[in-house]
């Protein structure tokens with residue numbers, strides 16, 4: 166059947182999870198311990214929209230469970246920030262409390278992950294106390310089909326990038342609402358900036374074609390100040406909507422994330438922005454969770470893209 170892909174059915178706890186037959190890990194051990202049976206997935210699953218916060222939470226929970234299933238005793242784990250990474254920390258804590266994992270320590274990228282780790286019984290160490298990180302888990306605001314990542318919705322991207330890049334393996338957890346054709350389609354690009362350099366940086370961002378806005382805090386007057394004491398500027402690339410002429414399907418978004426990341430990170434006063442895929446010891450894996458009727462499925466981004474491509478072919482031939 167065109168657009169269909171074969172999956173293994175994985176049962177984990179009280180939820181039904183699914184994953185593709187392809188392994189996510191070079192070690193090939195990712196899905197050990199799960200019960201498998203075969204399943205055929207219709208392309209209709211990827212066209213469903215995640216519309217309720219409840220269904221999105223279910224996808225994030227499934228991603229979290231899948232991710233911590235990769236952890237082995239004795240590992241050093243990198244903890245990202247955001248609601249998805251927080252669920253992974255909670256699930257990791259459960260496995261440690263149940264005695265299924267021993268001697269696991271974690272490096273939290275930010276205050277949020279360190280606080281949650283302590284709350285859920287995950288021992289934390291400083292990044293400077295470890296020689297390497299075995300696996301890092303992190304959420305994402307947008308991910309494109311080439312694993313380019315737009316992060317920083319929680320103003321935490323600078324240290325996340327450091328932790329993720331130190332990790333031998335970095336697993337990005339994306340519910341299906343996060344997968345986009347072009348980065349910047351939904352979210353602005355967050356740039357962490359030294360407060361004393363804010364004006365010159367804003368001017369340079371404008372010359373690069375962006376429309377920058379200093380991020381304001383919600384429950385504090387004035388700007389968001391990051392864990393590192395800096396400001397965050399959110400940049401929209403409305404001018405890039407000129408790409409509508411070249412690419413009518415993607416009226417907005419960033420055609421070349423690596424180039425834009427390099428240009429912005431070269432501006433003096435910019436601490437960090439994060440668009441480009443992470444190049445670490447082992448290539449980043451992106452797990453995507455999708456809703457298929459009552460079931461939640463978790464798969465590699467590559468397999469998700471295959472399904473989307475199937476949908477494209479099917480509609481273009483109908």
Ligand SMILES: O=C(CO)[C@H](O)[C@H](O)COP(=O)(O)O
Pocket residue numbers: 245246247248249250303304305306315316317318319320321322325
């Ligand atoms: O980059 C981040 C924080 O700076 C988060 O990973 C990103 O915002 C995703 O968050 P969530 O899992 O809550 O959707």
